Amino acid sequence: MAIDPTHRGIYSAMDMDIREGGEIEAFYAGHQEPIADPIDWINAPPLPQNVLLTSVDKIINWSRRSSVWPVTFGLACCAIEMMCTAASRFDLARFGMEIFRASPRQADLMIVAGTLTWKMAPWLRRIYDQMPEPKWVLAMGACGTSGGIFKGSYSVLPGFNKVVPIDVYVPGCPPRPEALIKAVTDIHDKIEKMHPTRKAGE
Template sequence: MAIEQPFNYAYSDLELDAREGEWVESFFRDNQTPIADPAAWLSEDALPPNVLLTSVDKVVNWSRRYSMWPVTFGLACCAIEMMTMAASRFDLARFGMEIFRASPRQADLMIIAGTLTWKMAPWLRRIYDQMPDPKWVLAMGSCGVTGGLFKDSYSVVPGFNKVVPVDVYVQGCPPRPEALLQAILDIHAKVDKMSPTRKAVQP
């Protein structure tokens, strides 16, 4: 019966310890000088080009515009186009809006996509009331604007503005994702006109 020989390592433990010790010692010697304070660049000559003057309203509106979270509210066929807009081809994430919230208390934009029935209308209003201010509503599709093909039906709401105040309408059956993106840009334009420090909203 053959006796297995121990594995021959390239370096012994002592050699490895010596190499690591030399590396640590050299690193220790070369790094004794403290690194300069990062705030040292704030000299009087360098400061003016690095200062941006703006208003609080501009900063707040900018942050609202690029962190607008839609609430999930797809009712019918228009919701397919809304989901397409959130996918990689149209890339809603460019506007910081890729997070569709399941809770209305974490959302500030309601994209109502599809046909709204009177049986569903109280729940739509309830979700809208649960959203914190400021909030915006986007009516997507012909059913949201006028009731569409079903406007004469006993069970369909002839326009979302019968239930909630609508900021922007998107016509189409269904509208293309580009139209929905343009409507979102229109809402961004409305946000830019707001005055968060003053409660009055400019028209």
């Protein structure tokens, strides 16, 4: 379609020039001072007081420690104490753990709370394998440590370490919420000692 050279817009050429000139004059009036050299920002008094120097490892470990998401894996009576720990009285959310995930692909901590039978063991291992690295496992209760009162039973595992690697054991039958919180802080300590930017063997 051909352009009609005689077509007039909303504004006349004179109005357009006046409008653009006004915008340029306003921009010019507000930009007379030069922007400071970045070296001046660094040497300014507020900046040195508000800058922290650290390593990449420290930042990564801090972010991991502050946002550990557990996968829900309550098997027996210890799960009641785990739920109590997540409730308002003990407030596990203080440690960035208020989100118990139903999907292992969104979790990095498995709290296995209760009695694990051989029939359930393959599913525990499957959920563990689906969790992304890095991941940690917390065995809660006497059953997780040694089989507890069911030790010697044909149907119960004598410890979760037969199926998955355990990072922290929480003794008790069942352990109190304070014991679980202490175990969570032990997991945090392990995370703080990691070196995520180094290759294995360095």
